[in-house]
Amino acid sequence: SQTIHQWPATLVQPVGSPLSLECTVEGTSNPNLYWYRQAAGRGLQLLFYSVGIGQISSEVPQNLSASRPQDRQFILSSKKLLLSDSGFYLCAWSGDRGSWEQYFGPGTRLTVT
Amino acid sequence: AQSVTQPDIHITVSEGASLELRCNYSYGATPYLFWYVQSPGQGLQLLLKYFSGDTLVQGIKGFEAEFKRSQSSFNLRKPSVHWSDAAEYFCAVGEPTSYDKVIFGPGTSLSVIP
Structure with missing residues (x-):
């Protein structure tokens, strides 16, 4: 079975x-x-999505970036965090186009102080 | 642009009572519609989805939703709420693009009184 x-x-x-x-x-x-x-x-709020290795699309301009170095690995990064970057970050995956259902990870709670 | 509204920010119901969570969408074509649930501090789980056909769809955990095109609504219902149903509920609309884009509503927080 699949896990995230x-x-x-x-x-x-x-x-x-x-x-x-x-x-x-x-x-x-x-x-x-x-x-x-x-x-x-x-x-x-959708930040980034990726349909394949090295293929990243950004939905909104921001202080963050994303990378997909491997097929099943997705990384969210920032060089310098802002207070406004605080929040709950969720990663999700879906299957082939047309499958629609997204499966979410447990999330990361980020607090910028 | 597509959008999803959930008029109720927070709802409180007694355990055993019926529940209806409202969802309205704005979309130019036939929508794909979803309801997700998020337990505190957790990720989201799909409750049910509507693509076409029967406008009353059944989901997991005893939930159902009805698609009403004339009202641009997709309300979520449950006949008898359990304390474990306390969570955040998100309505979402699918926007077919290269990657099955889903737009989420702001969510409705459900509290259940024992």
Whole structure:
């Protein structure tokens, strides 16, 4: 069966520090991968999606970047964190186009101080 | 542009009572519609989805939703709520692109009184 992992689960970082969040998927190949951010009391904002290795598309301009170095690995990064980067970050995957259902990881709670 | 609204930010119901969570969407074509649930501090899980056909769809955990094209709505219902149903519920609309883009509503937080 397929599983999705995210780490770390929680992270407290000072303003201006770098960030690296990792997401890996097991049990499937060539998934579509997504990074979402969920601010307190708000819905999900799609940050990045990827349909294949090295293929990254950004949905909104921001202080973050994403990379997909391997088929089932998706990394969210920042060179210098801002206070506004605080939030709950969720990674998700879906199968081939037309499958639609997205499977979410457990999330990373990021607090920028 | 496509959008999803959930008019109720927070709802409180008593255990055993019925539940209806509202969802309205704006979409130019036949929509693909979804309901997801998020337990506190966790990721999201798909409850049910509508693509076409029967407008009343059944999902997991005893939930159902009804698609009403005339009202641009896709409300989620459950006849008898359990304490374990306390969670955040998200309605979403699918926007066919190169990667099956899904737009999420702002969510409705459900509290259940024992």
